[in-house]
Amino acid sequence: MNKSVLLGTLAFAGLAAAGASAATLDDVKARGTLNCGVTTGVPGFAEPDANGVWQGFDVAVCRAVAAAVLGDPEAVTFVPTTGKTRFTALASGEIDMLARNTTWTFSRDTDLKFDFTGVNYYDGQGFMVPAALGVSSATELDGATVCIQTGTTTELNLADYFRVNNMSYEPVPIETGAEAVQQYLAGACDVYTTDRSALAAQRAGFETPSDHVILPEVVSKEPLGPLVRHGDSEWADIVRWTLNALIAAEEYGVTQANVEELGSAPGDNPEINRMLGTEGELGAMVGLEAGAFKNAIAAVGNYGEVFDQNIGESTAIGLARGLNAQYTDGGLIYSPPFR
Amino acid sequence: MTTAADPPRAEGFRIGQLINDTRYRSYTFQFIALVALIFGFSWLAYNASQNEQLQANGFSYDFLFAPAGYDINQQPIPYTSQDTHLRATVIGAINTIIVAVLACVTATIFGVIAGVLRLSNNWIISKLMAIYVEMFRNIPVLIWIIIIFTVAANTFPPISEFRLPNDGSDPDRALLFGMFAATNQGVFVPRLVFEDLGWVVALTFLASIAGVFAWRAHARNKLYSEGKIVPVLWPALAILLVPTIVVYFVLGMPITVENPAMGRFRFEGGFLLRPSLIALWFALSIYTGAFIAENVRAGILAISRGQTEAAAALGLRPGRIMSLVVLPQALRVIIPPLISQYLNITKNTSLAIAVGYMDLTGTLGGITLNQTGRALECILLLMLFYLTFSLAISAVMNVYNNSVKLKER
Numbered sequence: 001m002n003k004s005v006l007l008g009t010l011a012f013a014g015l016a017a018a019g020a021s022a023a024t025l026d027d028v029k030a031r032g033t034l035n036c037g038v039t040t041g042v043p044g045f046a047e048p049d050a051n052g053v054w055q056g057f058d059v060a061v062c063r064a065v066a067a068a069v070l071g072d073p074e075a076v077t078f079v080p081t082t083g084k085t086r087f088t089a090l091a092s093g094e095i096d097m098l099a100r101n102t103t104w105t106f107s108r109d110t111d112l113k114f115d116f117t118g119v120n121y122y123d124g125q126g127f128m129v130p131a132a133l134g135v136s137s138a139t140e141l142d143g144a145t146v147c148i149q150t151g152t153t154t155e156l157n158l159a160d161y162f163r164v165n166n167m168s169y170e171p172v173p174i175e176t177g178a179e180a181v182q183q184y185l186a187g188a189c190d191v192y193t194t195d196r197s198a199l200a201a202q203r204a205g206f207e208t209p210s211d212h213v214i215l216p217e218v219v220s221k222e223p224l225g226p227l228v229r230h231g232d233s234e235w236a237d238i239v240r241w242t243l244n245a246l247i248a249a250e251e252y253g254v255t256q257a258n259v260e261e262l263g264s265a266p267g268d269n270p271e272i273n274r275m276l277g278t279e280g281e282l283g284a285m286v287g288l289e290a291g292a293f294k295n296a297i298a299a300v301g302n303y304g305e306v307f308d309q310n311i312g313e314s315t316a317i318g319l320a321r322g323l324n325a326q327y328t329d330g331g332l333i334y335s336p337p338f339r
Numbered sequence: 340m341t342t343a344a345d346p347p348r349a350e351g352f353r354i355g356q357l358i359n360d361t362r363y364r365s366y367t368f369q370f371i372a373l374v375a376l377i378f379g380f381s382w383l384a385y386n387a388s389q390n391e392q393l394q395a396n397g398f399s400y401d402f403l404f405a406p407a408g409y410d411i412n413q414q415p416i417p418y419t420s421q422d423t424h425l426r427a428t429v430i431g432a433i434n435t436i437i438v439a440v441l442a443c444v445t446a447t448i449f450g451v452i453a454g455v456l457r458l459s460n461n462w463i464i465s466k467l468m469a470i471y472v473e474m475f476r477n478i479p480v481l482i483w484i485i486i487i488f489t490v491a492a493n494t495f496p497p498i499s500e501f502r503l504p505n506d507g508s509d510p511d512r513a514l515l516f517g518m519f520a521a522t523n524q525g526v527f528v529p530r531l532v533f534e535d536l537g538w539v540v541a542l543t544f545l546a547s548i549a550g551v552f553a554w555r556a557h558a559r560n561k562l563y564s565e566g567k568i569v570p571v572l573w574p575a576l577a578i579l580l581v582p583t584i585v586v587y588f589v590l591g592m593p594i595t596v597e598n599p600a601m602g603r604f605r606f607e608g609g610f611l612l613r614p615s616l617i618a619l620w621f622a623l624s625i626y627t628g629a630f631i632a633e634n635v636r637a638g639i640l641a642i643s644r645g646q647t648e649a650a651a652a653l654g655l656r657p658g659r660i661m662s663l664v665v666l667p668q669a670l671r672v673i674i675p676p677l678i679s680q681y682l683n684i685t686k687n688t689s690l691a692i693a694v695g696y697m698d699l700t701g702t703l704g705g706i707t708l709n710q711t712g713r714a715l716e717c718i719l720l721l722m723l724f725y726l727t728f729s730l731a732i733s734a735v736m737n738v739y740n741n742s743v744k745l746k747e748r
Contacts (some may be wrong), residue, residue, distance in 0.1 A: 088714060111711075130501070142603065143604045143605065143607070144603075145604065150701075151706055151709035155410075156409060159408060170410065170524075171409075183492065187492075187524075339656070
């Protein structure tokens with residue numbers, strides 16, 4: 001009898017393991033919270049505030065999806081991941097989506113079996129050096145010691161950049177961005193390299209930010225965006241169109257302040273009506289309620305508001321919109337139509 | 340007569356005997372355990388084979404032959420970012436062996452010294468050693484690695500103080516003897532450069548080391564067979580150094596020393612001991628040294644006091660009692676736990692990633708795994724490497740253990 005209990009337990013465990021990755025949307029609804037992978041802490045992008053509440057540009061994407069799916073932007077369990085653990089966490093189903101300054105690359109999209117659902121920040125890799133070093137261009141860095149966060153595309157870009165320019169360097173691989181900054185500030189490396197947005201964010205937290213310069217060279221394209229597992233297109237659609245809703249909301253002038261008013265009754269603009277669910281059945285098409293995207297915008301604001309609150313020029317991080325302006329303002333941020 | 344009682348029982352086998360009969364019971368339980376084990380492992384294998392990602396990607400080691408694309412700082416063999424993942428893996432494996440061997444040697448030295456001194460009659464020395472042992476073996480080694488790394492990065496002078504200022508004045512700090520520089524980017528030391536005939540000098544030196552061992556064996560033979568004490572220290576030093584020096588000058592000094600010299604950012608030339616290596620090496624040494632000290636103490640205490648007293652009665656001085664009577668007998672108690680300490684060091688080197696030392700876990704289990712996404716393949720290969728290292732160390736140490744253990748004739 002004991003033996004049959006054992007067999008039964010094993011068989012059940014096998015079934016449970018096999019069924020873990022069927023429909024993410026159902027899992028999230030049943031669980032009541034969204035498991036969202038974020039960084040271990042990059043100011044402005046994802047970091048717990050003084051009260052332990054996660055805040056930031058990437059965090060807003062998680063909250064928007066939670067608001068759209070569950071109607072509650074607080075129903076998110078944030079899972080901090082390092083550059084090394086993030087893909088395993090997503091592939092294994094530990095998290096439902098990853099919003100973690102992750103670069104959209106060919107091999108990640110295809111070979112690693114993930115789906116990128118859009119770009120929420122167009123970035124590029126740069127270098128930061130102490131001003132006292134007297135370096136004004138990355139081409140002068142031959143022989144320098146460089147701190148890198150290991151397991152990221154920056155590691156590969158760095159190798160390529162120095163090789164192509166016939167320069168040598170001493171890599172100092174480090175597990176997390178925070179440790180890398182500590183080492184850089186202690187002088188254990190002359191240069192710190194990562195995405196320029198993160199460099200600006202880290203520098204804002206230094207005691208005297210003006211002692212450090214970000215060199216003008218941008219050595220790579222780093223389109224950062226949220227991603228989900230391959231093979232669950234319904235869930236990918238939800239994440240993709242939630243992000244698009246935030247972007248389109250800025251384009252059409254829908255803000256956190258006026259979204260309730262605009263969403264209460266059909267207005268003049270049919271595109272806004274469809275997006276906010278007062279016209280058509282776009283919500284139902286992705287398996288959500290009609291006002292799903294309205295909830296998302298109400299929870300975090302439109303793309304421009306999210307940008308300005310977390311990393312914009314009025315914040316300590318002080319990033320300009322640049323490539324991340326709406327296409328109507330000369331940037332690359334563009335949402336396909338809600339139709 | 341009792342013929343009617345106890346008729347011979349029918350020797351039929353009943354199923355209940357499997358549990359109730361002591362003759363069969365152990366087989367029954369072993370069989371059940373075996374089936375459960377086989378079932379457990381096949382379930383794991385089945386579960387892995389049903390993994391969606393694995394099904395999509397297949398199980399393949401082809402990625403090992405693709406370009407790695409990342410750089411490694413400590414390169415025992417030449418490597419560029421265009422070399423394969425396999426070469427990066429091999430470099431990681433060599434780096435693991437380097438730090439494991441270094442740490443095993445220094446941990447043994449620390450351990451033997453601390454273990455012997457803890458038994459000292461001098462109260463201060465024995466208490467100091469007790470504090471060392473209790474403090475280091477009761478704090479996790481990862482914490483020690485990070486502490487030493489952080490302390491090194493913040494207490495060694497910044498390398499910027501060695502740089503030549505733009506106005507042509509002298510730098511704030513100069514090299515020690517023009518050869519050494521301890522900076523927060525590592526310790527720069529001179530490097531030996533071998534010219535054409537340099538290897539002859541190196542060979543002579545290796546032969547001299549063999550000569551020293553031969554002299555020691557000779558001295559021991561003399562002592563055991565004729566009871567004569569042959570001096571060891573000075574002749575050994577002479578055997579070690581004189582031929583090498585003679586050959587060096589006869590061949591016209593074919594080995595030169597390359598000193599580190601300041602470049603734009605850091606010292607060029609010379610040899611760099613990176614902070615990550617120093618921190619890992621030192622932390623593993625003092626941590627494991629504390630355990631070895633206790634092994635050594637236990638080994639010495641295991642030798643009956645009568646042995647020491649008998650040796651003293653024969654007129655041996657304390658130093659000779661230790662080296663000729665106590666330690667040789669203590670070794671057979673010390674060696675077996677020492678083997679497991681060596682294995683611990685080897686496995687603990689995998690904490691290297693905490694300070695960015697590019698060992699096997701850092702290359703194959705870290706960057707390669709992360710860039711290729713081949714988790715199962717990389718981890719299996721990683722397990723195979725560590726298993727091989729550990730079994731090899733075990734095998735070598737067991738040979739040594741057999742040579743020192745009590746010979747029963």
